[in-house]
Amino acid sequence: MASATFKYLRQNKLPHIWCPGCGDGIIVGALLRAIDKLGFSKDETVVITGIGCSARSNAIIDFNTFQTTHGRALGFATGLKLARPELKVIVITGDGDGAGIGGNHLIHTARRNIDITTILVNNSIYGMTGGQYSPLTPPGSFATTAPYGMVEPAFDVCKLVAGAGASFVARGTVYHVRQLEELIGQALAHKGFSFVEVVAQCPTGYGRRNKMRSPAEMMKWQRDHAVTVEAAKKLPPEKLKGKFLTGVLHREDRPEYTEMYRQVIARASQEGGEE
């Protein structure tokens, strides 16, 4: 296992900055194994992040890596992908970065169906700033800014992105790491906007305020509450109460944006090209 991922790590940038028990490292591991299987070269692969714990993932991986502004990674990625469609563009974001401050960019990038893979690490909290509630914090749970319990409902971010037009939507967990690797691999291979939500643990910012002090407890919660799409089909509705679905939730074939725009260039050059 080590050999597959170590070649993609910037050894001199280790150790990473994440807390003990964080899910981010496991997610990066799954991403690296998926990339390795697909055989993407380091030079053609770009990983763009915004701000937050998940954003720190790209400093340690040996691709073309850009840490950008809070919530705006998809804007940067869209510009880069349009300028250089041959590149493999991956965005790693979090629940705050991606669904909060960057929510508008998330839905519009999904709508365009541009060939970018987005991995959204959902740890239910703003971890880097110390545990404030996000748009994906479950109602009733506690955060430093929800000291009496979260009163806002949370997005189902997969439904949101599918509704906005993403042509590949999947959900995995840190616990189910083999499944996660498989889902990320499918997302990377998909032509169009692909989205993977990863249910992750933040023992420091979320767990200790919500009666789940240990990372293992949090991962067991993932194990006990995740139901695959296939398994869910065979279960009666009462058995699915309080559970969440994992696996490929949505997939369709739709024209990809940079290819559509190449047709625009072809039409424009025929009709009015001067040069």
Place this chain on the structure above:
Amino acid sequence: MSDNGRVRLMQGNEACAEAAIAAGCRFFAGYPITPATEIAEILAVRLPQVGGTFIQMEDELASMAAVIGASIGGVKALTATSGPGFTLKQENIGYAAMVEVPCVIVDVQRGGPSTGLPTLPAQGDVMQARWGTHGDHPIIVLAPSTVRETYDLTITAFNFAEKFRTPVILLSDAVVGHLREKIVLPDPSEIKLEERKAPTVPPADYIPYRADEDGVPPFVPVGRGYRYHMTSNMHDESGFPATNNHAVARSLMERLHKKIEKHLDEIILTEEIATEDAEVLIFAYGASARSAKAAVKLARAQGLKAGLLKAKTLWPFPAREVKRLAERVKAIIVPEMNTGQLVGEVERAVRRLPVDVLPLNRYDGLMIPPDDILAKIKEVI
């Protein structure tokens, strides 16, 4: 046609769009806003004709982000907006300054604050252009006062952006942007273009933020075998965060500013009219420079020795040029379509010199009439 179609009746915003194409710009991301929208509309037609890309993003923030993303990919990139949108772009403009990505931002100014006077001109964004994004950062701001200048300065903006790896702001206004004038386009062979400097070393020896003598580090677009990391956190020469290293922070801040300050002779662009024997100097820029030019003509016709220093570069501020002329005149009149923004810089440039600095301001969506400037000249002489 003997002129090869180079004599045109053109709007300022159109000149900006056409100049961008001539400068080699092949990417535009923007968001509709009056009075800048024509730039987007024209480039939506023109860019794909030359193999470039136009995209209307979901908002101003994303359009600034996309422009930086495209430039990281190696494509010259532009966005255009007006005051409210310019405000929204500021965070990412700071990002471009910090990670040193070339890009050009056009702000066609309208009356503010806030949504203000959406269709009427103003010069209220001069300080926003300088200080709009947080933290000390270098920036280059150019201000055209005619359609031809819009064309030329758009090309200059791209050249400065490429040469100094910095965002450059073209600060137009609703007068210059919407004005139609006859212009003679330069022959393409006369247009000198700068391209960002490439590294001369192989990937293994490439240190992304190690600057040359000129203070500018060589740049490689993504995916050309030179893998690197960019972060807007304070970073060392390797490009990785160094957020607890005061020496690194100091050295990066100094280099970012020095790469501009070292090249003031090249960056500061001004024009002088009738300054040789002037007793009164008008310092003006953008739309107000048009009024000032007319006022100087009126004054001279009446035997009054007035002259004009027109700034095309607003930031870095042409302090040396102001000071040099200030030593010879009694007073400097500074007409601005705002409550007085660059007048403070003029005062700073002439401190300890025996010269009066007189602001002349208008902020109601109208231009300053030449007669108002003439009246001010008469007060002084």
